[in-house]
Amino acid sequence: MTRVGREVRVRRYPVGEVSPEDFEVVEVDVRDPAPGQVLVRNTWTSVDPGLRIRLRTDAPAGYFVAFPLGQAMDGVMAVGEVVDSCASGFAPGDLVSHAQGWREFAVVDPGEVQLGGVGTLTRLDAEDAEPSWFLGPLGGMGLTAYAGLHVVDALKGGETVWVSAAAGAVGSLAVQIAKLSGNRVIASAGSDDKVAWLRDELGVEAFNYRDGDLAAHLNAVAPDGIDVYFDSVGGDHLEAALDHLNRSGRVAMCGSISEYESEPKGPRNLFLTVSKDLTLRGFRGSSNLHLMADMQRHMTGWLRSGEVVSRTTVFEGLDTAPQALAAMIAGRTTGKTLVSIG
Ligand SMILES: NC(=O)c1ccc[n+]([C@@H]2O[C@H](COP(=O)([O-])OP(=O)(O)OC[C@H]3O[C@@H](n4cnc5c(N)ncnc54)[C@H](OP(=O)(O)O)[C@@H]3O)[C@@H](O)[C@H]2O)c1
The missing domain is CATH 3.90.180.10 (Medium-chain alcohol dehydrogenases, catalytic domain)
Structure with missing residues (x-):
């Protein structure tokens, strides 16, 4: 036929x-x-x-x-x-x-x-x-969120984690996994509706990065700094994170969407990785297939119980x-x- x-x-x-x-x-x-x-x-x-x-x-x-x-x-x-x-x-x-x-x-x-x-x-x-x-959540998006938090040792809890592009596919899962792991989570996204969803339904602190200055938002929501940054944006967001990370802080470098349709945008403050002993850890979800079964086991339970939306x-x-x-x-x-x- x-x-x-x-x-x-x-x-x-x-x-x-x-x-x-x-x-x-x-x-x-x-x-x-x-x-x-x-x-x-x-x-x-x-x-x-x-x-x-x-x-x-x-x-x-x-x-x-x-x-x-x-x-x-x-x-x-x-x-x-x-x-x-x-x-x-x-x-x-x-x-x-x-x-x-x-x-x-x-x-x-x-x-x-x-x-x-x-x-x-x-x-x-x-x-x-x-x-x-x-x-x-049960495929590449869940794996990327889980693997990113895993490779910067952010699944043990007790830290302050900033997630950018947080109302998106990977970001919204990273937010929820980081929170379920016992971290304090700060989320950023590009509209008031997205921020309301992050706050009201996912139960984390959130700000609209298009509304005002990134540094001012971070200072207001995390005056004691952040320990981990889950980066899907690059450019100005990564630069702000380097400024705001505490000593020995880590960055899970997931993506750089602010640069996909334009020239690279920085960051201009990379020396802070030296002065503050920071770790910038690039990773691919697909390079962490060995975590898939573990992620799917956790995620299936969280989806069933409603702990992950x-x-x-x-x-x-x-x-x-x-x-x-x-x-x-x-x-x-x-x-x-x-x-x-x-
Ligand atoms: N490492 C890996 O293996 C892997 C795998 C999958 C995805 N990724 C990366 O993860 C990131 C998110 O992917 P996704 O599939 O979950 O997409 P998504 O977050 O569902 O969609 C992308 C979001 O990025 C935000 N955005 C676009 N331009 C921006 C800018 N200039 N500044 C700040 N935010 C901006 C937009 O939300 P706002 O309204 O908040 O601006 C947009 O909705 C991307 O960087 C992607 O390349 C990496």
């Missing part, structure tokens, strides 16, 4: 802010799976800031490769249902995750390691879980994926940004 599906392709690399016109959605014939392969109908696909870093000729050294122009975008997480399988261990009807998102159908090779292993075809047990959670902003239909990416980077989404595909 000839199946037809649609996929998103990059038409041109954006200069500055990403726009839906940088992409096109095209109809393609979907081939049958070859021996050893699985055909998946995608139902959810992920929208991540990291996609923006790959919309250029030269993705940063060590990062996932740039998306080629005019082809399906490989290396984007998705959840879907197996519709045809020529591989042992997978049968029609199975719920799976893999890394061939931003398209309706994907022919997936279970033996191919994708996104450092996070995106390798995996059968999911959704008995007690929403399928979309595997793109959020998973919030999403959902865009309907594959065509909305480019628009969802632009909205997320601009700060117009809260929690995990997802596209629901039919």
Whole structure:
């Protein structure tokens, strides 16, 4: 049977802010799976800031490769249902995750390691879980939040932890895990609505970084300094954190979204790492796969008990994926940004 599906392709690399016109959605014939392969109908696909870093000729050294122009975008997480399988261990009807998102159908090779292993075809047990959670708290987002706190030794509690981009996918999980681990958590985000959600529903102290000066906010909320900074923003936020960190403070360097659509912005005060014995620790979620099972065990319990809240902003239909990416980077989404595909 000839199946037809649609996929998103990059038409041109954006200069500055990403726009839906940088992409096109095209109809393609979907081939049958070859021996050893699985055909998946995608139902959810992920929208991540990291996609923006790959919309250029030269993705940063060590990062996932740039998306080629005019082809399906490989290396984007998705959840879907197996519709045809020529591989042992997978049968029609199975719920799976893999890394061939931003398209309706994907022919997936279970033996191919994708996104450092996070995106390798995996059968999911959704008995007690929403399928979309595997793109959020039970997937790469949960792993990144957990691993970031782990690598800077912030899961032991008793410290003051600042989390930036705190109403987003990774940030909102880092906030909740840091709090459940017994830390005092300070969260920052870019709107009053997000700040109200962080305060009223996640129960942490929070401020709107667009409203006034970062240093003034930090001085007001943490007059005794911070011990850990979970950095998703870089630039001015990282600079403010270095100023405000206590001696032997640590930074979990998760991302640098303030620089993804513009020139690098600093920080200008790196000598403080020397003078205050600070540790700046870059990390990748996918480099910490060994923590996945531990994270999922904790997270499943927290989601069931309601101790962790998973919030999403959902865009309907594959065509909305480019628009969802632009909205997320601009700060117009809260929690995990997802596209629901039919
Ligand atoms: N290390 C890893 O393995 C790994 C894995 C996944 C993600 N990440 C990184 O983690 C960060 C968050 O990713 P996510 O998927 O959870 O996205 P997200 O937080 O759900 O969305 C990104 C958010 O960043 C904020 N933002 C955008 N520009 C900003 C700026 N100039 N200053 C301050 N905030 C800004 C916006 O919220 P506001 O309204 O608050 O501005 C926006 O909603 C990104 O840096 C991403 O690259 C790293």
